[in-house]
Amino acid sequence: xxxxxxxxxxxxxxxxxTMVDPxxxxxxxxxxxxxxxxxxxxHSFGNQVGRSLKKARQQVQALLGVEHDSEIIFTSCGTExxxxxxxxxxxxxxxxxxxxxxxVEHPAVLSLCDYLxxxxxxxxxxxxxxxxxxxxxxxxxxxxxxxxxxxxxSVMWANNETGTIFPVEExxxxxxxxxxxxxxxxxxxxxxIPMDLKNTDIDMLxxxxxxxxxxxxxxxxxxxxxxRYRPLxxxxxxxxxxxxxxxNMASIIALGKACELAAEKxxxxxxxxxxxxxxLQEGILASVSHCFPxxxxxxxxxxxxxxxxxxxxxxxxxxxxxxxxxxxxxxSACTSGxxxxxxxxMAMGIPYTAAHGTIRFSLSCYNTMDEMERVxxxxxxxxxxxxxxxxxxxxxxxxxxxxxxxxxxxx
Amino acid sequence: xxxxxxxVKEHFFNPKNARAMDDADAIGDVxxxxxxxxxxxxxxxxxxxxxxEDAAFQTxxxxxxxxxxxxxxxxxxxxxxxxxxxxxxxDIASELDGLPPEKMHCSVMxxxxxxxxxxxxxxxxxxxxxxxxxxxxxxxxxxAVMIEDTVRANNLRTVEDVTNYTKxxxxxxxxxxxxxxxxxxxxxxxxxxxNARASRQKLxxxxxxxxxxxxxxxxxxxxxxxxxxIEMVRPQLQRDRGDVTLVDVxxxxxxxxxxxxxxxxxxxxxxxxxxxxQMMEDLxxxxxxxxxxxxxxxxxxxxx
Numbered sequence: 001x002x003x004x005x006x007x008x009x010x011x012x013x014x015x016x017x018t019m020v021d022p023x024x025x026x027x028x029x030x031x032x033x034x035x036x037x038x039x040x041x042x043h044s045f046g047n048q049v050g051r052s053l054k055k056a057r058q059q060v061q062a063l064l065g066v067e068h069d070s071e072i073i074f075t076s077c078g079t080e081x082x083x084x085x086x087x088x089x090x091x092x093x094x095x096x097x098x099x100x101x102x103x104v105e106h107p108a109v110l111s112l113c114d115y116l117x118x119x120x121x122x123x124x125x126x127x128x129x130x131x132x133x134x135x136x137x138x139x140x141x142x143x144x145x146x147x148x149x150x151x152x153x154s155v156m157w158a159n160n161e162t163g164t165i166f167p168v169e170e171x172x173x174x175x176x177x178x179x180x181x182x183x184x185x186x187x188x189x190x191x192x193i194p195m196d197l198k199n200t201d202i203d204m205l206x207x208x209x210x211x212x213x214x215x216x217x218x219x220x221x222x223x224x225x226x227x228r229y230r231p232l233x234x235x236x237x238x239x240x241x242x243x244x245x246x247x248n249m250a251s252i253i254a255l256g257k258a259c260e261l262a263a264e265k266x267x268x269x270x271x272x273x274x275x276x277x278x279x280l281q282e283g284i285l286a287s288v289s290h291c292f293p294x295x296x297x298x299x300x301x302x303x304x305x306x307x308x309x310x311x312x313x314x315x316x317x318x319x320x321x322x323x324x325x326x327x328x329x330x331x332s333a334c335t336s337g338x339x340x341x342x343x344x345x346m347a348m349g350i351p352y353t354a355a356h357g358t359i360r361f362s363l364s365c366y367n368t369m370d371e372m373e374r375v376x377x378x379x380x381x382x383x384x385x386x387x388x389x390x391x392x393x394x395x396x397x398x399x400x401x402x403x404x405x406x407x408x409x410x411x
Numbered sequence: 412x413x414x415x416x417x418x419v420k421e422h423f424f425n426p427k428n429a430r431a432m433d434d435a436d437a438i439g440d441v442x443x444x445x446x447x448x449x450x451x452x453x454x455x456x457x458x459x460x461x462x463x464e465d466a467a468f469q470t471x472x473x474x475x476x477x478x479x480x481x482x483x484x485x486x487x488x489x490x491x492x493x494x495x496x497x498x499x500x501x502d503i504a505s506e507l508d509g510l511p512p513e514k515m516h517c518s519v520m521x522x523x524x525x526x527x528x529x530x531x532x533x534x535x536x537x538x539x540x541x542x543x544x545x546x547x548x549x550x551x552x553x554x555a556v557m558i559e560d561t562v563r564a565n566n567l568r569t570v571e572d573v574t575n576y577t578k579x580x581x582x583x584x585x586x587x588x589x590x591x592x593x594x595x596x597x598x599x600x601x602x603x604x605x606n607a608r609a610s611r612q613k614l615x616x617x618x619x620x621x622x623x624x625x626x627x628x629x630x631x632x633x634x635x636x637x638x639x640x641i642e643m644v645r646p647q648l649q650r651d652r653g654d655v656t657l658v659d660v661x662x663x664x665x666x667x668x669x670x671x672x673x674x675x676x677x678x679x680x681x682x683x684x685x686x687x688x689q690m691m692e693d694l695x696x697x698x699x700x701x702x703x704x705x706x707x708x709x710x711x712x713x714x715x
Contacts, residue, residue, distance in 0.1 A: 313447060315473035319423060333447045334473035334514075341447060356447040389429050389477060391451040391469035392444055 009325040010371040014211075015160050015188055015304060015362035016329055020254070021213040027257045028215070031250035039247055040238065049249055056256025060220055063259040064205070065196030073221045073239045074252050078187040078208030079108040081221040082154070084232040084243070085183040085204040086112060089152035090121070091230035093181075096151035098122040100142055100180075102134060102166075103347040108206075109154050109185055110343070126155075131296040132164040132348050140174060147178040155182075157189035157205075161331055161344040161360055162295025163304025165193065169200045176201035181227065187211055191262035192269055192301050203227045209251060213364075214258035218251035265365050273363050274302035276372050280361060281305045283376030288383050290398065294350060294358060303363040306331075308345075308354035311393050312386040317359055320382040326375055331358040353392070415474060416508035422478035427485050429477075432467040439528025439537075441520055448472030448517070450480050452524040454487075456532055461492045468524075475507075475514040482506050483521040492529050498522065501652050512552035516543055547589045550582025555593060562597045569609055570594070575685065633694065634660055640690045641667070648682070655686070658705065663698050665690060668705040 011019070031052075037045025039053045054069070061069045075081045086099065086109070101113055103125045113123045124142050126134050134155075143150065153175045158165045168184045175182040183204040186195075191212035197205065204227065209218040223229055223242070235244030281293055290310040297305075309317065314330030321328055331342030333356060340346060341355045350358065361375070387393040394400075415423075435453035442449035448471060455465035466484035470477050483503055487495040500518040504510045510518060523537075530537035544556030561567065561576045570590045574581040580590050595605040628636075641657050648655055653671040660666070667686065687700040 311444070311471065313472050313476075316423070316477060319420075319474045323424065332473070334476075352445045356444075389426065389469060390471040391440075391449055392471055 007325060007374070009327060010367070010374060012326065012328045012361040012363060012367070012371075012375070014364040015163075015360065017210045017216065018213045018364055019366060020210075020215050021258060021261055023261065024214055024254045024257045028250040028254040031253055035249070039249065040236070052253055053247060053249065056252045059256035059259045060207075063190065063195070063263045064207075064222060065194075065198055066222060067198040068225055070240065071223055071225055073223055073243050074247060074255075075219040075221050075243055076217055076248065077219040078106075078185065078206050078211075079219075080232070081206030081208075081219045082106075082108040082183075082185050083112055084221055085206060085223075086116075086152055086154055087232055088204075088230045089181050089183070089228075090116070092228040093151045096149055098124065098146055098149040098151065100124045100126065100139070100150055100153040100155075102126040102128065102155055104128055104132060104159055104161075104164075104344045105154070105156055106160055106185060106187070108187075109156070113154075122149075124150075128347050130348050130350075132159060132162050132294070132344070133296050133299075134166055134171075136167070136171070136174075139171060143174060143178045143180065147180060150178075150180045152181045152183055155184055157184050157186035157193065158301050159295065159344060160188050161342060161358075162306045162348075163188070163300035163362075164295040165189070165299050165301065168202065172201040172203075188301060188304075191259075191266070192303060194266055197222060197224075209255040209258065212258050212262050214255040215251050218248055218255050220255070268365055270302045273365055273367070276367055276369055277303055277305050277361070277363050279369065280363075280372045280375060281307065283372065284379050287376065287380045291383070292354070294345065294348065304360065306358055306360045308350055309357040309359065309383055310351075310354045311357070311390050311398055312383060313356045314341075314358055316386050317357065317382060320385065321359075321378070324378045324382065326378060329360045329362075331360065332356045353398070413474070413511050413514065415478075415511075418482075418506075418508040419475055419478040419510065422481040422507065423474045426468075426477055426481040428465075428467045428488075429469065429481065430467050431469060432465070435467075437528040437532035439524040439526070439531055441523045441527055442472070444471060448476045448520060450476065450520055450524045452480070452483070452521075452528045454528050454532065456492065463487050463490055463492065463495055472517070472520075473514075475510055475517040476520065478507055479503055479510070479517040479521040480524075483525065487525065492532065495525060496529055498525065499652070512549050513546055515552045547593070548577075548579035548582065548586045551578040553577050553579035555589075558590065558593050559597055562594060563600075567594070568598070568606070570607075628694070636693050637665055637690060637698075640686065640693050644682075644686055644689065655682075656705065658703055663696070665698050665700045666703045667700055669702050670705070 031049070035049050035052065037043070037049045039046055039050040057069045057072045060072045066072065075084065097120065099113055099116065099121060101109055101123060117123050124146070126139055128134055153171065155166055155168055155171055157168050172182040181203045182201060184202055185206045187206060187208040188211060190207040203224045205222040207220045210216040229242060231242050231244065233244045238244055238247055284307055285291065285293070288309065291307055294306045294308050313334060314332030315334040318328060318330050331345050333341045342358065345355050345358055392398055432453035432455065436456040437454040439452040450472070451469045453467045454463050456462070457464055466488050468480040468484055470480040486498055486503070486506055500515065500522040503518040503521045504515060527537045544554040546552065546554050547558055558573055558577055558579055562573065565576055567573055567576060570580055570587050573579055573590050573594070580587050591605060591607065598605050637660060638657055641655060645655060653669065656668045658666040658668050669682065683700050683702055687698060690698050690700065
């Protein structure tokens with residue numbers, strides 16, 4: 001912590017989760033106390049809540065550019081939306097046993113696909129190049145060759161670690177031409193990229209409330225009218241029987257409001273927030289040697305930059321950043337307790353000298369340019385401090401032949 | 412973020428002996444930049460007495476890797492090489508007031524660097540016999556390679572077997588799916604299918620076994636048998652830096668004392684039920700094993 005009496009901590013981990021907007025908190029509060037009715041009830045308690053539910057649905061509809069409000073299904077989170085979409089596609093088309101996705105998806109999709117593979121499904125994972133971009137020729141080839149066997153294509157709209165944006169609208173059209181369902185995990189993209197789903201070929205889309213200043217525990221599955229669908233949760237008639245379970249009303253109201261605010265702030269996100277992000281990256285690259293941004297920097301979310309620092313390890317960087325009052329995240333193996341660094345960095349083939357030292361800074365509209373300057377000031381000494389400890393770093397640069405100079409005898 | 416102890420944080424934020432040592436008598440390098448952690452331990456050794464006069468480190472790695480390196484240099488300074496070699500990874504972790512299970516390998520790396528440095532000083536080649544796999548059991552920090560090797564070496568068949576041999580799965584049980592996957596894979600190598608029911612039947616059988624009283628056994632013979640079971644389990648506990656002693660026997664109640672790493676360990680109850688099971692099988696009668704402090708006099712509590 002920096003001195004809490006003078007400076008607020010700088011929160012640059014908005015791709016992990018965001019602060020609930022105070023205006024959002026305000027609209028949700030009555031639904032805990034006064035408006036506690038069940039929207040399915042006939043009496044006035046329920047009736048009023050039912051009307052609010054309809055309004056929230058329309059607010060989400062507006063942000064996504066959806067044709068009918070009945071295409072919005074409220075869920076508990078982005079992961080539930082992803083699972084529902086993919087499992088629905090398999091269940092509705094039992095003769096189709098193959099899925100196309102990418103190697104850089106969020107675990108919400110990848111872990112599910114790995115599990116389905118064990119159950120006998122075939123998963124085609126599209127590879128990425130060194131900038132994290134997909135090869136659409138590879139995609140077209142698999143679509144053509146396996147069209148009758150593919151149940152669903154699931155590709156994220158934007159990558160959570162690098163912010164790299166994928167051409168999902170184009171890919172959805174290609175899938176539609178092959179008569180294959182298309183789902184996109186748009187958890188990181190909603191609220192940052194303008195969307196007009198009614199004019200795309202996207203059949204299903206997942207979003208998560210807590211990534212856009214609504215609370216945790218609420219999400220949405222967009223389901224285009226006419227898309228064949230099998231619910232994950234069956235039971236009551238909530239969400240037109242497509243997602244049973246009493247509605248999480250306070251959070252749904254909150255998500256509606258957050259979507260309304262996100263639409264209003266879309267321009268700010270793509271100008272002011274982007275300017276802060278650009279300044280942060282440029283400032284760090286100018287003052288620290290042996291570091292570089294990862295992903296497709298020309299084509300990424302306006303709020304995200306991911307910088308790889310060579311010869312040091314991410315968790316150690318985060319701990320020192322945290323001590324300086326700066327919150328960010330890392331793709332290093334040690335932060336997750338796994339043996340491998342982030343699958344996204346591995347997929348892009350980031351050099352091993354840097355793969356463990358990647359740091360993601362993700363901004364929101366609540367950050368300020370002053371905060372960026374504070375981070376730019378703090379980072380160089382943190383990096384220097386850890387490089388001083390590193391056996392791969394000499395006086396003022398990496399040792400010349402790290403493989404030879406640092407040579408465990410057993411290796 | 413990890414729940415690091417204050418000692419870990421202190422050693423990370425203010426590492427001791429972090430520097431390159433140009434005139435080192437011994438160098439121990441372990442890890443690699445590909446793996447995400449690498450440690451160089453350098454020692455100044457008195458040629459006469461083999462006392463470590465100075466120790467320094469350079470580490471590429473996470474907070475706990477740096478803290479483990481730092482505390483290790485402090486622990487071994489002033490020790491002879493032979494004394495230093497007795498430092499275990501558990502000692503390193505304890506000196507740091509504990510490490511999260513996912514991070515225990517950082518302490519292992521510290522110990523390996525020490526072994527490598529001593530081997531380097533003595534002109535020997537140190538062999539790394541330790542391969543690390545993905546962490547399966549987070550309660551007891553058991554990785555996939557360890558489970559696979561143990562399953563192969565001992566022809567294990569069930570999750571329960573794996574827990575008995577490696578501790579994996581003995582805590583929260585969330586990793587049982589992962590253990591079943593390993594069993595399925597390893598058993599498939601010899602064309603055998605994993606059978607989840609075998610495990611359950613065995614569990615039920617042991618619970619439903621009617622107690623058979625140990626007929627015709629003298630008190631002396633009975634206590635000797637109880638002692639023998641205790642002696643049998645001790646080496647296993649001692650490997651984990653724990654121990655067990657027999658305190659007293661009163662009727663069907665056997666009072667034991669767990670010490671060291673065993674006391675307060677999440678596994679204590681499992682250890683006790685394991686001992687109890689072995690005693691019942693050996694004696695052919697029902698006994699209850701109760702852990703007590705070492706100075707506990709059984710008879711004062713249970714009469715009346």
